[in-house]
Amino acid sequence: MTAPRNLRLKLLDAAPLLLLAAVLLAFGAVSPRFLAPANLLQILVQASSLGIVAVGMTLVLLTGGVDLSAGSLMYLSAGVSGWLLLRGFPLPLALAAALATGVIAGLANGLLVSRVRLMPFVVTLATLYLWRGVGLNLTQTRAMNLPEGILRLAAARLAGVPAPVWILAGVLAGAHVVLTRTQFGRQIYAAGNDAAGARRAGVPVARILVAAYAASGLCAALSGLVAVAQLGAVSPTFGSQREFAAIAAAVLGGASLFGGRGTVFPGTLIGAVLIQAIENGLVVTGADPYLFPLITAAVIFAAVFLDSARRRNLENLHRRKVRGPAVQETSSP
Amino acid sequence: MTPLRLDRISKSFSEVPVLREVSLTVAPGEVLGIAGENGAGKSTLMNILGGVIAPDSGGMVLEGRAYAPRDPSEAGARGVSFVHQELNLFPNLTISENLFLTGFPRRRVLGLPLIDRRSAAQAARRLLDAVELPLSPDAPVERLSQGERQLVEVAKALHRDARVVIFDEPTTSLTANESARLFGIIERLQARGAAVLYISHALADVRRLAGRILILRDGEVAATGPAAEFTEERMISSMVGRPIGQLYPERRPLPSDAAPLLEARGLTHPGVLEDVGFTLYSGEVLGIAGLMGSGRSECARILFGLDPCERGEILLSGAPIQHLSPRERIRRGLAFLTENRRDDGLLMPAGVLANLALVEPRSSELEPVAARVGVRCANLDRQPVRQLSGGNQQKVALGKWLVSTPRVFLLDEPTRGIDVGARAEIYRIIAALAETGVGILMISSEIEELTGLCDRILVMRRGEIRGSIARPDFDREQILRVAL
Numbered sequence: 001m002t003a004p005r006n007l008r009l010k011l012l013d014a015a016p017l018l019l020l021a022a023v024l025l026a027f028g029a030v031s032p033r034f035l036a037p038a039n040l041l042q043i044l045v046q047a048s049s050l051g052i053v054a055v056g057m058t059l060v061l062l063t064g065g066v067d068l069s070a071g072s073l074m075y076l077s078a079g080v081s082g083w084l085l086l087r088g089f090p091l092p093l094a095l096a097a098a099l100a101t102g103v104i105a106g107l108a109n110g111l112l113v114s115r116v117r118l119m120p121f122v123v124t125l126a127t128l129y130l131w132r133g134v135g136l137n138l139t140q141t142r143a144m145n146l147p148e149g150i151l152r153l154a155a156a157r158l159a160g161v162p163a164p165v166w167i168l169a170g171v172l173a174g175a176h177v178v179l180t181r182t183q184f185g186r187q188i189y190a191a192g193n194d195a196a197g198a199r200r201a202g203v204p205v206a207r208i209l210v211a212a213y214a215a216s217g218l219c220a221a222l223s224g225l226v227a228v229a230q231l232g233a234v235s236p237t238f239g240s241q242r243e244f245a246a247i248a249a250a251v252l253g254g255a256s257l258f259g260g261r262g263t264v265f266p267g268t269l270i271g272a273v274l275i276q277a278i279e280n281g282l283v284v285t286g287a288d289p290y291l292f293p294l295i296t297a298a299v300i301f302a303a304v305f306l307d308s309a310r311r312r313n314l315e316n317l318h319r320r321k322v323r324g325p326a327v328q329e330t331s332s333p
Numbered sequence: 334m335t336p337l338r339l340d341r342i343s344k345s346f347s348e349v350p351v352l353r354e355v356s357l358t359v360a361p362g363e364v365l366g367i368a369g370e371n372g373a374g375k376s377t378l379m380n381i382l383g384g385v386i387a388p389d390s391g392g393m394v395l396e397g398r399a400y401a402p403r404d405p406s407e408a409g410a411r412g413v414s415f416v417h418q419e420l421n422l423f424p425n426l427t428i429s430e431n432l433f434l435t436g437f438p439r440r441r442v443l444g445l446p447l448i449d450r451r452s453a454a455q456a457a458r459r460l461l462d463a464v465e466l467p468l469s470p471d472a473p474v475e476r477l478s479q480g481e482r483q484l485v486e487v488a489k490a491l492h493r494d495a496r497v498v499i500f501d502e503p504t505t506s507l508t509a510n511e512s513a514r515l516f517g518i519i520e521r522l523q524a525r526g527a528a529v530l531y532i533s534h535a536l537a538d539v540r541r542l543a544g545r546i547l548i549l550r551d552g553e554v555a556a557t558g559p560a561a562e563f564t565e566e567r568m569i570s571s572m573v574g575r576p577i578g579q580l581y582p583e584r585r586p587l588p589s590d591a592a593p594l595l596e597a598r599g600l601t602h603p604g605v606l607e608d609v610g611f612t613l614y615s616g617e618v619l620g621i622a623g624l625m626g627s628g629r630s631e632c633a634r635i636l637f638g639l640d641p642c643e644r645g646e647i648l649l650s651g652a653p654i655q656h657l658s659p660r661e662r663i664r665r666g667l668a669f670l671t672e673n674r675r676d677d678g679l680l681m682p683a684g685v686l687a688n689l690a691l692v693e694p695r696s697s698e699l700e701p702v703a704a705r706v707g708v709r710c711a712n713l714d715r716q717p718v719r720q721l722s723g724g725n726q727q728k729v730a731l732g733k734w735l736v737s738t739p740r741v742f743l744l745d746e747p748t749r750g751i752d753v754g755a756r757a758e759i760y761r762i763i764a765a766l767a768e769t770g771v772g773i774l775m776i777s778s779e780i781e782e783l784t785g786l787c788d789r790i791l792v793m794r795r796g797e798i799r800g801s802i803a804r805p806d807f808d809r810e811q812i813l814r815v816a817l
Contacts, residue, residue, distance in 0.1 A: 181448050187434060197421050
């Protein structure tokens, strides 16, 4: 391998961080208030809901699939908890029911993908409508204003850091340990790289798929709860299109849409913070609201561009056959 | 005790018998060499042994107990491990992760079964030492050469305390050096008392390694006995069921007034080629020998315009073509048979005719070309080439270029993974092309076939041409010495 190519790979690996740094500096230059510690913490708080659903999305992307139903599931789980709360059920029960909803819905996605062998895109596109439909029925398409108690959850602080950030940190730590330090985690990467090969190697691919979609469901539900706790209400459009923001966050952070590549930490975390920083920066600098969709388009384009650039570089790497000096070096113990 | 006995194993696929009452035994510390043409049933037999498919009838006994694995992991648990011809590695994972993918050493931390990275690294280190690969266990597999990956695959098979190790064409992507290492590993396995089944088209390797040889033909055992009783000729005639005549066709010496067709001058690309120059004459078969990674394939790719080349000239009948696209070079009469027919050469799900039409869709020519290269299949139009044997696939890959009547044909490993009968046919096609004045540049890892077919052989090493030998003076050892 030649040195420039090595450098290019390193640059591509560092691209999410460089992009984040550039965004922070750019908005900071326009509005000094943007870089104030309070606002930076605010960005983290705002990013926590997106970050949590993006972690689940990353797990699914790693298997080579996608979970388009995540946004609808945020809505359904939040709807379930709201429905229970408004009928006087205790808060812990409402929260547990919301999380259970997420897991069950995720399991359904996973079973359809792994056992019935339907395409993830199609399965989760269908359940995108299904979960929202069930949610709309449950809420009678009315916005629900939730009791004070749930708002207090989001406002709670531990060591000066708001609860949503702690929850995000917990989800990230859990997913990171599972992905990098457990056999199951490494098998996710194998299954995502080549499902048939993984099956031949004795990897329980079906179980991995089910687990990944269930985890994504759980993350979507948790993300929904965090967002609801921040907003205090569930509107009929709640969570709508969040799956795309989650995909963009994961891919910006280095996850491949073709499976087998990506990290939740630092990758997806950086992606989520990056997207939220842009949104926050546009608000803080008082940018024209009509600019927002254009910026979103640019972000998604950047994400896909990075993904394909990484893939091209890897392919070139695979093609390399002549042994240059660089390889001799790695050959020595 | 006999570790492995197969008793009258039969298997049919959609009522076509693939194996008929095949029986064999392998003793501890014995290497059983298995040879046979493609389609003789070797892979099916090995897949039954490895638990990938179940036999229709017959039984297996492993170390005194009945052996009927339901899946590869059960076979592994009984101590049967498999080195597949096709690598089953995950390039996005490290060497050590590939070795332990379904059996990491673990330790519990807070009740979680985490990977014990240190033990994994140590165990991986030992396995890599056993296959003499001086690489870090944490190196990502995507950084390894094809040969290094093959050795990692071997290390994977050594991982479990294997009682029976099956090697299926393990040397196809190994350099001579790496092959020698593999043979050392097999000898150590033997010494440890493991039973080894070694399948290969490289008959010389089979004879060298095996204590006993078994030849499969049309799903039956055609011959079996101590290796000493087998000459290569006897192996070949047992494989094809008839004496094969001459493997290499008679070649007439090149006329002294043959016109230069393709000239390379000072081709240089940093890290790939260094001042490569030669002339290929009309009607000549020019061989390129050299180890894998010596720049042979890269040279062909540059000549064909697939890879960039910083300096140098390529002349086709005197006209420079180095700035032209591959498409335009094809139009001017260049053809290129890639070393990887599965990925680069053919549309595997499509039929023979569709594949033959890939280069030039001249529909009237397709069936005559199919007949000319001797493709054997059930239906030229409908049978996907995926279902054809390697030899027939290669004939299709060759044939698609013949539709366009090339003047210069670049062949990269034209007989890789092909049985001896199909080989002879491909050699005849090559010789016949040369006879009509086509210039042929043939890259091969098998010095045997270069000396059998070529008028001249160039030897490459580290991107340079280090020697050129003409026909009467061919000397295997000399070629190898220059190549190493």
